[in-house]
Amino acid sequence: MTNNWQGYTNKMLFHSRLLLDAWEEEADDLAKPAFREACLNAMVQAYRSLLAEIMTNYRLPVNQLPSLDEAINSVHLKGEVSTELQFIERLEQHDSWLSALLKSHQDCSMPIQRKSVDKNEIPLFNADSVRFDQPEGFHSVLESLKELVTYSRNFSLEW
Incomplete structure (x- = not known):
């Protein structure tokens, strides 16, 4: 996998889309939270795989999904x-x-705690907000994640 992070990123973006579609269209009420969390997981894996792609562009070895700090530190050490x-x-x-x-x-990766309705509101794109408890909120984030992947890949082709 270390040489094919781009393929893994694409796979996770595809999984995100499938999970989002299933959450919106096919899931019963009991399954919706599982599809939501699975979609979140796939989107974060796509993001971290993009970080691995960037690291490999700098000819750095990558054996697991890095955090942003790990990626920055590795590039700086070089x-x-x-x-x-x-x-x-x-x-x-x-x-x-x-x-x-x-x-x-991060919130869904923690043990269940009582949350107020306000905690489901997550600010996006500065002034606007989107609810991450509904599939509609994921559409814009998934599109933004795809744009970030495209931006990064186009940037790496320039050099």
Whole structure:
């Protein structure tokens, strides 16, 4: 897999789409939370696989899905600066679709706790908000994730 992160990213984007479609169209009420969490997991795996793609563009060995910090540190240790990773870092640190995705994924990765309805509201694209408890909220995030993958791949083709 270390040489085919692009294929794995594409696979996870495809899985995200299938899970989102199943959540919207096919799932009964009991299965919807499972499809939601599976979709979140696949989207985060696609994101982290994109980080692995970027690392391999810098000829760094990647044996597992890295975090953003791991990717940045590896590139810096090589004495390089990655514009793609800097862009992604800004997305993670600000009110963006990516920070909302990671927060929602983190929330579902924790033991169940009582949450107020307000905690389901996750700010995206600065002023707008989307609900991550409904499939509609995932559509824009999935499209943004695909755009980020395309941006990063186009950027790496330039050099």
